[in-house]
Amino acid sequence: xxxxxxxxxxxxxxxxxxxxxxxxxxxxxxxxxxxxxxxxxxxxxxxxxxxxxxxxxxxxxxxxxxxxxxxxxxxxxxxxxxxxxxxxxxxxxxxxxxxxxxxxxxxxxxxxxxxxxxxxxxxxxxxxxxxxxxxxxxxxxxxxxxxxxxxxxxxxxxxxxxxxxxxxxxxxxxxxxxxxxxxxxxxxxxxxxxxxxxxxxxxxxxxxxxxxxxxxxxxxxxxxxxxxxxxxxxxxxxxxxxxxxxxxxxxxxxxxxxxxxxxxxxxxxxxxxxxxxxxxxxxxxxxxxxxxxxxxxxxxxxxxxxxxxxxxxxxxxxxxxxxxxxxxxxxxxxx
Numbered sequence: 516x517x518x519x520x521x522x523x524x525x526x527x528x529x530x531x532x533x534x535x536x537x538x539x540x541x542x543x544x545x546x547x548x549x550x551x552x553x554x555x556x557x558x559x560x561x562x563x564x565x566x567x568x569x570x571x572x573x574x575x576x577x578x579x580x581x582x583x584x585x586x587x588x589x590x591x592x593x594x595x596x597x598x599x600x601x602x603x604x605x606x607x608x609x610x611x612x613x614x615x616x617x618x619x620x621x622x623x624x625x626x627x628x629x630x631x632x633x634x635x636x637x638x639x640x641x642x643x644x645x646x647x648x649x650x651x652x653x654x655x656x657x658x659x660x661x662x663x664x665x666x667x668x669x670x671x672x673x674x675x676x677x678x679x680x681x682x683x684x685x686x687x688x689x690x691x692x693x694x695x696x697x698x699x700x701x702x703x704x705x706x707x708x709x710x711x712x713x714x715x716x717x718x719x720x721x722x723x724x725x726x727x728x729x730x731x732x733x734x735x736x737x738x739x740x741x742x743x744x745x746x747x748x749x750x751x752x753x754x755x756x757x758x759x760x761x762x763x764x765x766x767x768x769x770x771x772x773x774x775x776x777x778x779x780x781x782x783x784x785x786x787x788x789x790x791x792x793x794x795x796x797x798x799x800x801x802x803x804x805x806x807x808x809x810x811x812x813x814x815x816x817x818x819x820x821x822x823x824x825x826x827x828x829x830x831x832x833x834x835x836x837x838x839x840x841x842x843x844x845x846x847x848x849x850x
Contacts, residue, residue, distance in 0.1 A: 518736060518764050522556070522719055522743040524658035524688050527587055527614055529556040531764040532743025533732065533757060535750055536723060537562050537591040537616070537662075539623075543804055545788050547582035549781075553754035554761030556743075557587045562618045565594030565603040566629070577796075579610045591662070592649070593618035595630035595641060601648035608653045615653055617645060619681075620664040620692050622699045633664050633696035639677055643684040650685030660688035662723070662745075665708035668697035674708055675715035682716050690721040690745055700748070710739040721745050729759035729769070752811020754781070775816060779843050782812050786839070790832060802832055809835065818845050 522532035535542060535550045537559035547558040560578050567575035581588035590612040594600045604615050619642060621632030635642040642661075650659050661681045666672040678689045691712045693704030704724025713720045722741035726732045727749035735744055749756055755777075758770045773781070785808050789801050806826050813819040822842045829835055 516737055516740075518733060519742055520765055522721070524614065524660065524719060526656060527658050529587060529743065531556045531761045532721075533760040533764060534589075534721065534743060534745045535559065535757070536745045536747035537618070538747060541751065541807075543789075544580050544582065545785065545792055545804070546808070548788070549754050549785060550750060550757050551583045551586045554757035554759075555586075555746075556761075557589050557614070558582050559589045559591045559616060562591045562593045562621065563603060563607070565592050565596065565599040568592075568603040568606055569599040579607060579612075580793075581611060587613045589614040589616065591616040591618050593621060593626065593631050595635065595645070597641075597644045597648035600645045601652035604649040604659070605652040608657055612653075613657060615649060615657055615659050616690070617649060617659070617661045617686075620662045620690075620696075622664070622696045627696075633667065636663060636673060636677055636696070637667055637671070639673075639680050642677070643680050646681050646684035646686050658687045659685060660690065661686045662690040662692070664692045665695050665705060668695050672708065675711045678712045678716050678720075682718050686718065688719045688721065688742075689716060690723050693722070693724040706735055706738045709735075709741060713740045719743070723747065728756070729763040732760045733763050752808060752814060775846050778812050778816060779839065779846075782809055782839050785809075785812070786832070786836065798832075799830075802830065802835070805832070805835055809839070813842065816842065816846060818842055
């Protein structure tokens with residue numbers, strides 16, 4: 516099959532059709548910008564709790580921030596109360612959101628306890644009410660999509676029927692993670708579950724799960740017939756994955772894999788951008804974000820394990836910068 520070069524959701528066009536998944540505590544403003552520059556067609560904010568946004572919790576409201584100005588401003592919201600979800604969709608639209616996604620796939624226990632995330636797949640009537648409320652509360656030009664899983668467990672693989680109900684309620688696209696809620700993130704994502712949703716609905720379907728290379732992205736689209744792919748955990752410390760996927764989907768020459776110099780340049784660029792962005796954000800939160808990303812980026816470098824142990828025992832930005840310099844000097848020494 517011919518690979519899609521773009522994904523259309525109403526008047527919104529995402530090219531390449533390769534998207535950074537929303538991940539709590541991970542898809543910060545800077546990470547989103549980095550992945551978009553590398554080649555992601557779009558990226559999502561961390562999921563915004565509708566209960567917290569409805570009550571004007573500052574930490575929830577702070578998540579409403581777009582990435583690069585030339586990329587779609589996509590916001591994911593989560594909740595089980597149709598009124599609160601409608602309010603949060605309206606708030607997102609007021610703040611400039613160009614795409615609103617409803618999380619109906621998160622397997623985390625605290626999300627499940629509130630009846631949100633993947634728990635919605637056990638209550639399709641309420642889920643449809645949430646979609647209708649969000650659709651009614653957001654301007655018609657803003658696409659509303661849902662992100663789901665294959666089902667709750669192997670005994671309830673209801674993704675095709677569930678997706679149809681969400682589309683009937685107003686969703687114009689569906690992202691499907693090929694695992695069940697019971698799997699959480701263990702085992703393998705099953706492309707067949709995604710393919711069944713593609714066959715069941717007439718709207719674009721985005722495939723999610725185990726996309727850790729450009730080849731895996733291409734194969735997932737070819738196997739499922741999906742309109743695009745969403746990348747989650749494989750993006751940690753690996754924006755180059757989006758460069759490779761962009762080339763594959765747009766028919767460009769594949770970029771070279773990152774060498775040590777590219778990794779150190781990425782560490783320093785990430786470090787500087789986090790410190791410069793969001794001046795009102797607490798410094799300790801910035802340091803924590805830098806630590807996580809330095810750890811991910813350094814994963815394949817010689818001496819990376821010792822480096823990671825040291826950075827998590829360090830609490831200042833200056834000390835982290837010194838550790839980067841030391842690791843680079845060590846890496847440059849001849850074997």
